[in-house]
Amino acid sequence: MDVWSSLMDGFATALTPMNLLFAVIGVLLGTAVGVLPGLGPAMTVALLLPVTAALEPTSAFIMFAGIYYGGMFGGSTTSILLNTPGESSSVVTAIEGNKMAKAGRAAQALATAAIGSFIAGTIGTALLAVFAPIVVQFAVSLGAPSYFAIMILALLAVTAVLGSSRLRGFASLALGLAIGLVGIDSVTGQRRLTFGQPLLVDGLDIVVVAVAIFAVGEALWVAAHLRRTPLHVIPVGRPWMGKKDWSRSWKPWLRGTAFGFPFGALPAGGAEIPTFLSYVTEKRLTKHPEEFGKGAIEGVAGPEAANNAAAAGTLTPMLALGLPTNATAAVMLAAFTSYGIQPGPQLFSSQGPLVWALIASLFIGNFLLLLINLPLAPVWAKLLQLPRPYLYAGILFFATLGAYSVNLQAFDLVILLVLGALGFMMRRFGLPVLPLILGVILGPRIEGQLRKTLQLSAGDPAGLFSEPIAIVVYIIVALILAWPLIFKLIRRNRPAKKPLLPANSGAADYSD
Amino acid sequence: MSSLATGLKGRAELGVSLLLGVVGILVFLDANGLVTPYSQSDPVGPKTVPFIVSGLLIVCAVLLAINVLRGGKGEAEGGEDVDLAHPADWKTVLPLAGAFILNVLLIDWAGWVISGTILFWGSVLALGSRRYIRDGLISIALSLLTFYGFYLGLGIALPAGLLEGIL
Amino acid sequence: MTIVVGYVPTPEGEAALTQAIAEAKKSNDTLLVINSSKGDALVDNRYAQEPDIQSIEERLADQGIQHIIKQPVRGHDAAAEVLDAADENDAQLIVIGLRRRSPVGKLIMGSVSQRILLEADCPVLAVKAD
Numbered sequence: 001m002d003v004w005s006s007l008m009d010g011f012a013t014a015l016t017p018m019n020l021l022f023a024v025i026g027v028l029l030g031t032a033v034g035v036l037p038g039l040g041p042a043m044t045v046a047l048l049l050p051v052t053a054a055l056e057p058t059s060a061f062i063m064f065a066g067i068y069y070g071g072m073f074g075g076s077t078t079s080i081l082l083n084t085p086g087e088s089s090s091v092v093t094a095i096e097g098n099k100m101a102k103a104g105r106a107a108q109a110l111a112t113a114a115i116g117s118f119i120a121g122t123i124g125t126a127l128l129a130v131f132a133p134i135v136v137q138f139a140v141s142l143g144a145p146s147y148f149a150i151m152i153l154a155l156l157a158v159t160a161v162l163g164s165s166r167l168r169g170f171a172s173l174a175l176g177l178a179i180g181l182v183g184i185d186s187v188t189g190q191r192r193l194t195f196g197q198p199l200l201v202d203g204l205d206i207v208v209v210a211v212a213i214f215a216v217g218e219a220l221w222v223a224a225h226l227r228r229t230p231l232h233v234i235p236v237g238r239p240w241m242g243k244k245d246w247s248r249s250w251k252p253w254l255r256g257t258a259f260g261f262p263f264g265a266l267p268a269g270g271a272e273i274p275t276f277l278s279y280v281t282e283k284r285l286t287k288h289p290e291e292f293g294k295g296a297i298e299g300v301a302g303p304e305a306a307n308n309a310a311a312a313g314t315l316t317p318m319l320a321l322g323l324p325t326n327a328t329a330a331v332m333l334a335a336f337t338s339y340g341i342q343p344g345p346q347l348f349s350s351q352g353p354l355v356w357a358l359i360a361s362l363f364i365g366n367f368l369l370l371l372i373n374l375p376l377a378p379v380w381a382k383l384l385q386l387p388r389p390y391l392y393a394g395i396l397f398f399a400t401l402g403a404y405s406v407n408l409q410a411f412d413l414v415i416l417l418v419l420g421a422l423g424f425m426m427r428r429f430g431l432p433v434l435p436l437i438l439g440v441i442l443g444p445r446i447e448g449q450l451r452k453t454l455q456l457s458a459g460d461p462a463g464l465f466s467e468p469i470a471i472v473v474y475i476i477v478a479l480i481l482a483w484p485l486i487f488k489l490i491r492r493n494r495p496a497k498k499p500l501l502p503a504n505s506g507a508a509d510y511s512d
Numbered sequence: 513m514s515s516l517a518t519g520l521k522g523r524a525e526l527g528v529s530l531l532l533g534v535v536g537i538l539v540f541l542d543a544n545g546l547v548t549p550y551s552q553s554d555p556v557g558p559k560t561v562p563f564i565v566s567g568l569l570i571v572c573a574v575l576l577a578i579n580v581l582r583g584g585k586g587e588a589e590g591g592e593d594v595d596l597a598h599p600a601d602w603k604t605v606l607p608l609a610g611a612f613i614l615n616v617l618l619i620d621w622a623g624w625v626i627s628g629t630i631l632f633w634g635s636v637l638a639l640g641s642r643r644y645i646r647d648g649l650i651s652i653a654l655s656l657l658t659f660y661g662f663y664l665g666l667g668i669a670l671p672a673g674l675l676e677g678i679l
Numbered sequence: 680m681t682i683v684v685g686y687v688p689t690p691e692g693e694a695a696l697t698q699a700i701a702e703a704k705k706s707n708d709t710l711l712v713i714n715s716s717k718g719d720a721l722v723d724n725r726y727a728q729e730p731d732i733q734s735i736e737e738r739l740a741d742q743g744i745q746h747i748i749k750q751p752v753r754g755h756d757a758a759a760e761v762l763d764a765a766d767e768n769d770a771q772l773i774v775i776g777l778r779r780r781s782p783v784g785k786l787i788m789g790s791v792s793q794r795i796l797l798e799a800d801c802p803v804l805a806v807k808a809d
Contacts, residue, residue, distance in 0.1 A: 037593035037721045054666040171572040177565045185558040227595040230723035384722035393635035413616040430586025451556040459555030
C-alpha cells in the first residue's frame with residue numbers, strides 16, 4: 001500500500017550520512033540523559049530546541065526521536081543497577097531488575113531489557129506506521145467542533161487521570177492556559193495579559209517556557225534536595241542472555257508490547273498503567289512464581305517492553321492529531337510549532353516526507369540503541385559518577401544560553417527565571433508540570449477551534465454539539481470527570497473489593 | 513517546634529492558592545479591560561476564553577485553600593537524585609539564583625563570554641565544588657566554546673560586550 | 680591513644696582494616712574507622728553501604744576493640760578527612776591501603792595515599808592487598 005512506499009522514502013531520507021549521524025548523536029545523547037540523574041529526554045529536547053533551530057527540521061526530529069527512545073533505554077539501565085528509578089515508567093522494572101542485579105544477574109537483566117525494548121519499540125513503531133495514517137484519514141473528515149472536543153478530552157484526560165491529585169492537576173492546567181493567553185489575540189489583534197510590556201506582545205516563546213519549566217525548575221529543585229548519602233552502582237560486564245533466559249523472555253516481551261502500545265496511544269494512557277499490568281500478568285502466568293520478588297527475568301522483560309511500546313504508541317496521537325500525551329511528545333510538538341509547522345491531521349499531507357523520515361528514524365534509532373547499548377552498558381554506568389556541580393551548573397548554563405539565543409533579549413532570561421521559580425514551586429507542592437505545558441501548547445489551538453466552531457454556528461452554542469464524534473467525546477469527558485464519584489459509589493457498594501490499581505486510588509482521595 | 517514547622521508548611525502551600533487567585537484576578541481584569549465591538553465573524557471574541565481561564569484559576573485557588581486547610585498536602589516530586597528526607601537547602605538554591613540573576617544583569621553589557629563564565633563558575637561553586645581554579649578554567653572554556661560555536665555553527669552572534677573587538 | 684584507618688570497600692581497604700585491627704589489639708588503642716565520600720555524585724562505590732558497615736561493626740565488637748566508625752560526607756576528599764580525624768584525635772598511627780597504579784595512572788589521578796604520607800604528623804602504615 002501507500003504506507004509502504006512512503007516509509008521506504010522515509011528510510012531513504014533517514015539513511016543519508018548526515019541524518020544517520022544525527023540519529024547516532026540522538027541515541028547517544030538520549031541514553032546518556034536517561035542514565036544521568038536529574039536529566040530526562042523532555043528536558044534535553046527542550047534544551048536543544050534553540051540549537052536545532054538552524055538545522056533542517058528533518059535532521060532535528062531524527063535526533064529528537066533518538067533522544068526519546070534513548071531516554072527509555074538509559075532509564076532502565078539505572079533502575080536495574082541502582083534501584084532508584086528516575087521516571088515513573090521504570091518503577092516497575094526496578095522491582096525485579098534490581099533484585100536480579102543484586103543476585104549477580106545484572107548482565108541478563110540489562111540484556112532482556114535492551115532486547116525487549118528493541119522488539120517492543122520495533123513492533124510499536126510498525127503499529128504507529130500502520131495506524132497513524134488510518135487515524136489521519138478518520139481525522140481529516142472531522143470539523144472544528146470535533147477537534148475542539150478531542151482537544152478538551154486530551155487536556156482533561158492528562159490532567160485528571162495522571163498524577164495523584166486532580167485538583168493540583170487542574171491548578172497546573174489553568175496556569176498553563178493563562179501563560180498561553182499572553183500576547184496578541186490572533187483574531188482581533190487585541191493585546192492580552194501584556195501589561196503594556198511591548199516584549200510580551202508576541203507572547204511567551206514556547207521554547208523559553210519549556211526550558212524554564214523542564215530545565216531551570218528541575219535543576220533548582222534537585223539542587224535544593226541533593227541526595228546526601230552516595231549510592232552504590234552494581235558492577236556489570238557486557239549484557240548477555242543464556243538460552244533459558246531467551247525462552248523465558250520472549251513471551252513477556254510480546255505481551256508487554258500488546259499492553260504498552262494501546263495505552264500509550266490513548267490520550268491519558270501513559271506508561272505507568274501498562275508496565276504495571278504487564279508485571280501483574282507475568283507474575284500470574286510465570287512458571288517460576290517463587291522467583292518473583294527475588295529477581296524474575298519475566299518481571300523485567302514484560303514491563304520494559306510495555307514501556308517502550310507505550311512510547312511508540314504516544315507518538316500516534318502526537319503525529320496524527322497533534323495531541324501530545326507525555327512530556328517529551330509535548331516538547332516535540334513545541335518544536336514543530338517553532339519550525340512553523342502546523343501540527344494536526346494535515347501534518348501527514350503537508351509534511352509527509354518529514355513525518356515518514358521521522359518514523360523511519362525510529363526504526364533506525366531502535367536498532368542503533370541495541371547495537372550501542374549492549375556493549376556499552378558498563379560505560380553508561382560510569383556516567384553516574386559525574387560530579388553533580390558540573391551536571392546541574394551545566395543544565396543552568398545551557399538553559400540560559402538556549403533561552404537567550406532565541407531572541408537575544410535579556411528579558412527572556414527574566415521570564416526564564418520567573419517560570420523556573422514557578423517550576424520549582426510546582427515540584428515542591430505537588431503540582432504536575434505536564435498539564436501546564438499542555439495548557440500552554442494546546443490552549444491557543446483550543447481557543448482557535450472554539451471560535452471557529454461558534455463562527456460556523458453564528459454564535460449558537462449548539463454548534464459545539466453539531467458533530468456526532470463531538471458528542472461521543474463529550475460523553476467520555478463527562479465519564480472521566482465523574483469517575484471519582486462512580487469509583488466511590490462502587491467502593492461503597494462493594495467494600496470488600498480492592499481497587500484494581502493502587503496507583504489510581506490517590507486521585508479519588510484528593511478530589512473532594 | 514514540630515507543630516510550628518507543620519503549621520508553616522501548611523501556610524506555605526496556601527501561597528500556591530494565593531498565587532492562583534492573584535493570577536486569576538489579573539486574567540479577569542485584563543480581559544475585562546479589552547474593548548471589542550461585537551462582530552458577526554467572531555461571536556466568541558477575545559474575552560471569553562480568558563474569562564473561563566480566570567474562573568478556573570479562582571475555583572482552583574479556593575478549592576486548594578480548602579483542601580490545604582482541611583489537611584490536604586501536595587506530594588513533593590521525587591527523583592533519582594532527590595532526597596526529600598531533609599528540607600529545601602536554601603544555601604544552595606539562593607546562590608544559584610544569584611549567579612543566574614548576575615548573568616541576566618551582565619549579559620548585554622559585559623557580553624556572553626564574561627557573564628556565562630560567571631554563571632557557570634558561580635553555579636558550580638554554589639553546588640559545592642571547591643576547585644576554584646579548575647572550575648574557572650572550565651567556565652571560561654565553556655563560554656568561549658559556546659560563543660564561537662553559536663557564531664560559526666549556527667550563525668547566532670551572542671553579545672561580545674566588553675570584549676568587543678577582541679573576540 | 681587512637682589509631683585511624685582509612686577504609687574503602689575494596690581489597691586494599693580490607694587489607695588496611697585487617698592490619699589496623701591487629702595494631703589496635705597489640706597496643707589496646709581505640710580504632711577510628713574513616714570511610715568518607717565527597718558526596719558530589721549520585722554514585723560513589725568507595726562509600727560503604729549499610730550492610731558493609733554493620734559487618735565491620737560486628738567484627739570489631741567481636742574482637743573486643745574499642746572503636747568509632749565515621750562516614751563523613753562534607754565535600755572534602757578522603758585524604759583531608761583522614762588527616763583531619765588524625766589531627767583531632769591526636770592519633771598515634773594512620774593505616775591506609777595502597778593500590779597498585781601504573782605510572783600514567785599516578786600522573787593523572789594524583790593520590791590520596793601520597794597526600795596522607797606527605798602531610799601526616801604521625802607515623803603512617805601503608806599496606807597492600809594480597
